[in-house]
Amino acid sequence: MAAGALQGQVAFITGAGSGLGAAFARRLARDGAQVVVTDIDGEAAERVAADVGGESAVLDVTDAAAFDRAVDDAADRHGRLDIMVNNAGIGPPSDDASRARFATTVANQMRRMEGRYDDLAPVDGFVSVSDEQWDRMIRVHLYGTFHGIRAALRHMTPRRSGAIVSISSIMGLRPGAGIPDYSAAKAGIIALTKSAAAEVAQLGIRVNAVCPGFVDTPLLAPMDADQLAMVRMQIPAGRFARAEEIAELVRFLCGPESSYSHGDVYPASGGWV
């Protein structure tokens, strides 16, 4: 790996077997970081780790004890932990109720465009999200990010250095109809970020969040062509982001260039927010 600004640094990334996390792994490795690629899908993590010359581990971020063990292992092996990227996430399930909510949201947008305000239909997000779905969404995103920040700080605090970046969403800033679980989980990540930064900024540890707009990754796979077109129409940039574009922002927040960023929240939304 070529020498770069992150040479000698150890980066731990969750959900890095696919999409954004894999792009973050590639970007940080390109600047010399030794990347620990983790994912609930061990084979996917292995493939990305092989690609970036890093190491892989199976990790379900909802498992607090497993998270601590994985971070301790990595920090013990390398003698340090410099970067934590809390990225693992899930989209709304592709079940019938979820599809119906999204279809209603899209249909309502059409009706608004046509000025048919009297015809707007109830989205019913709150009454149709199951307890299981609510619980899973909060566990993966909010508990997962809390576990990651806590595990990282146990190693970064004694060394008084480190960078933590958590992946929220534009839905955390401007919550959408029909996805109360995802919106609340992503907004919670912003609050966790600011709370952690208020605690450790004076130690020189930087904790920040990124709020991507719609990014072309497997997370969007449950959306059909009409739904994608309707979303795209609302993005001022007129297109979805590429994972590599978001990776540039994450790279900035992991490196010395962002030395005055503490508890800051960075949208990359194509103009959405």
Ligand SMILES: NC(=O)c1ccc[n+]([C@@H]2O[C@H](COP(=O)([O-])OP(=O)(O)OC[C@H]3O[C@@H](n4cnc5c(N)ncnc54)[C@H](O)[C@@H]3O)[C@@H](O)[C@H]2O)c1
């Ligand atoms: N794609 C978008 O449009 C978009 C927009 C804003 C925010 N995000 C966020 O970006 C992050 C990455 O999403 P992506 O678009 O790359 O999706 P993706 O589906 O391509 O990747 C998500 C990865 O997380 C892993 N994962 C899921 N649950 C896990 C768990 N419990 N523990 C560990 N790993 C787990 C999956 O196996 C997968 O490899 C998510 O937090 C997502 O909410 C995505």
